[in-house]
Amino acid sequence: MDSRFRFCFVSALSVAMFIFLAGCGQLKQQPVAQDDEMLADLSTTSDQEEAVSFYVDAVMLNDLDDRDNAIEKLNLAIELDPEFGMAYSLRGDIYRDVEQYDLSADSYETATELDPWSFGDFFNLGKVHQVMSNYLKATAAYIRACELDAEHYESHLNVARCYYELKDLNRSFEYTQMAKELAPENGEPDVLLGDIFVAQNEHTLAISAYKRALEINDNDPRVMVSLAVAYLRSQKFDVANELLLAAIEADPDDGMAFQYLGFSYLKLKETDLALRSYGKAVKIDDSDWMAHKGMGVACILKSAKEKDDQLEGRELEANEQEVSRLKAKGVEHWSRSLNIKPDQPRLLVLLKKYSN
Secondary structure, three states: OOHHHHHHHHHHHHHHHHHHHHHOOOOOOOOOOOOHHHHHHHHHHHHHHHHHHHHHHHHHHHHOOOHHHHHHHHHHHHHHOOOOHHHHHHHHHHHHHOOOHHHHHHHHHHHHHHOOOOHHHHHHHHHHHHHOOOHHHHHHHHHHHHHHOOOOHHHHHHHHHHHHHOOOHHHHHHHHHHHHHHOOOOOHHHHHHHHHHHHOOOHHHHHHHHHHHHHHOOOOHHHHHHHHHHHHHOOOHHHHHHHHHHHHHHOOOOHHHHHHHHHHHHHOOOHHHHHHHHHHHHHHOOOOHHHHHHHHHHHHHHHHHHHHHHHHOOOOOOOHHHHHHHHHHHHHHHHHHHHHOOOOHHHHHHHHHHHO
């Protein structure tokens, strides 16, 4: 009911009451008082209309990438109408886009309280909590989204991912299978299944899952690396090596691929190639503690080989200075690894041993 209709309705009602009271001889000289509830209703309607106007302004401002003013308009809309769910939803969207995830989560949370049937708000609430690594809250939001739309693939897959992060592998497997049934043409569920099997030390099953994913996502370097890691854990270093080289050819900036390639070369006793691979990994990502750790191992092994070759006379150019240099370099990379990730007790023992 709009404000003009309400005004006419109140006016007509007042005239009718006036005639009725006059006919009964009960008309008093003072004007009849307006109905307080109707006045309050008119006031509320006016506030809601103004709130909608602010919301429309916010939509336009957001489309123009003027997000600060859009937020300001939404706050005004919410102040006028605290139960305006769409305003909370849009505010959550804007805060998410500018990566203010805590504020985004607060807005989506209120939107879901106002409308417990809003699939989009529950799904988006799950996404921002997942970004913030609040996996319990993300899981709860995604599960509600799955209840509201049992056919939504991404909600099921994200529940599975959150359960995986929470190390609830059985529930993760359950929702991954659901996602796989909803989108059999998508390889992501198989990638996650591979991750689950790796965490359970079921490397043969992991290899099968990653292979299925690779068949769907042809030449995906990320899947190649995951499959290579499963082969590494199965002691199949040659196969892993080939996959990692293929992954690097597809993505030359994949530091993780270079890191695992270094490891495979170490296992194949190709120390020089291991040094080169770890060097690439460190150059791509200096904060990779595993790459620094592997680089240190490769340096120490190389220094030991140089020393043995010198003692046996096979490499005349090898000398104590080169051995010391490699040893110092290894210690330096181990120190860097420990600075990034201090909780490495075995590495700390090795560092103390080789620092002397």
